[in-house]
Amino acid sequence: MKKAEFTLDSVRDSLIRQEDTIVFCLIERAKYPLNSPAYNQSYVSIPGFSGSSLVEYIVKQTETLQATAGRYENPEEHAFFPDNLPRSLVPSYNYSQVLHTAANSININKMIWDMYCNQLLPLFVAEGEDGNYASTAASDIDCLQALSRRIHYGKFVAEVKFRDAPRDYEPAIRAKDKDALMKLLTFEKVEETVRRRVEKKAMVFGQEVNLDNVNSKGKYKVDPSVVSRLYVEWVMPLTKLVQVEYLLRRLD
Numbered sequence: 480m481k482k483a484e485f486t487l488d489s490v491r492d493s494l495i496r497q498e499d500t501i502v503f504c505l506i507e508r509a510k511y512p513l514n515s516p517a518y519n520q521s522y523v524s525i526p527g528f529s530g531s532s533l534v535e536y537i538v539k540q541t542e543t544l545q546a547t548a549g550r551y552e553n554p555e556e557h558a559f560f561p562d563n564l565p566r567s568l569v570p571s572y573n574y575s576q577v578l579h580t581a582a583n584s585i586n587i588n589k590m591i592w593d594m595y596c597n598q599l600l601p602l603f604v605a606e607g608e609d610g611n612y613a614s615t616a617a618s619d620i621d622c623l624q625a626l627s628r629r630i631h632y633g634k635f636v637a638e639v640k641f642r643d644a645p646r647d648y649e650p651a652i653r654a655k656d657k658d659a660l661m662k663l664l665t666f667e668k669v670e671e672t673v674r675r676r677v678e679k680k681a682m683v684f685g686q687e688v689n690l691d692n693v694n695s696k697g698k699y700k701v702d703p704s705v706v707s708r709l710y711v712e713w714v715m716p717l718t719k720l721v722q723v724e725y726l727l728r729r730l731d
């Protein structure tokens with residue numbers, strides 16, 4: 480099978496497609512209220528598990544299973560609990576080796592976890608509980624994995640930007656000048672387009688569909704302004720943080 484081409488346009492196309500995944504994941508999570516017991520230590524006393532919540536239990540177990548099926552062999556995937564994961568038990572796929580090996584040392588999932596659980600969730604789910612704790616946690620892992628994939632995709636964005644203009648990036652990398660790197664890789668117009676597009680996607684994907692094709696209740700399943708805030712305050716800044724961290728190691 481032909482490998483996908485690797486250009487700034489193809490990388491941006493992937494980010495655009497990942498927006499759909501993220502918006503749909505948020506819509507699914509918003510079916511349930513906060514369900515705070517899923518995040519409380521007092522609710523879980525599972526024999527053999529010493530973690531701090533049902534969500535952590537489900538994420539750890541899911542990652543263990545998916546590691547054996549080769550998920551983390553893919554340079555686009557990052558585990559939330561990467562320590563002591565089992566090895567893949569399936570034949571390895573020959574992924575394109577486009578990234579510098581230093582990419583392997585970058586994983587900001589702890590920040591993503593904290594942002595999602597402590598800041599984002601209360602903004603887009605209703606208060607209260609309905610007992611669907613396991614389903615809620617299953618929705619959380621979908622959201623977390625989609626956000627993590629998008630944010631760590633910054634490694635590919637940075638690589639393609641570096642290859643397009645190595646002479647611009649090299650002095651800032653050698654000087655370890657994070658601010659200069661941030662300036663070089665930032666495109667404010669692109670960010671504004673992303674912000675407006677994800678807000679629109681939240682309106683289109685999250686509306687009530689009926690045969691008159693009118694959003695009769697004028698309500699959305701996830702508040703579009705929360706989705707644009709998610710991108711402006713967390714997703715884009717964290718993607719840029721990954722880009723800077725990657726570039727700093729690009730000449731190692």
Ligand SMILES: C=C(O[C@@H]1C=C(C(=O)O)C=C[C@H]1O)C(=O)O
Pocket residue numbers: 491494636664665666667669670673714715716718719
């Ligand atoms: C991802 C890129 O780099 C930066 C980060 C962006 C983002 O996270 O969406 C958008 C524009 C850039 O400032 C890009 O240039 O496409």
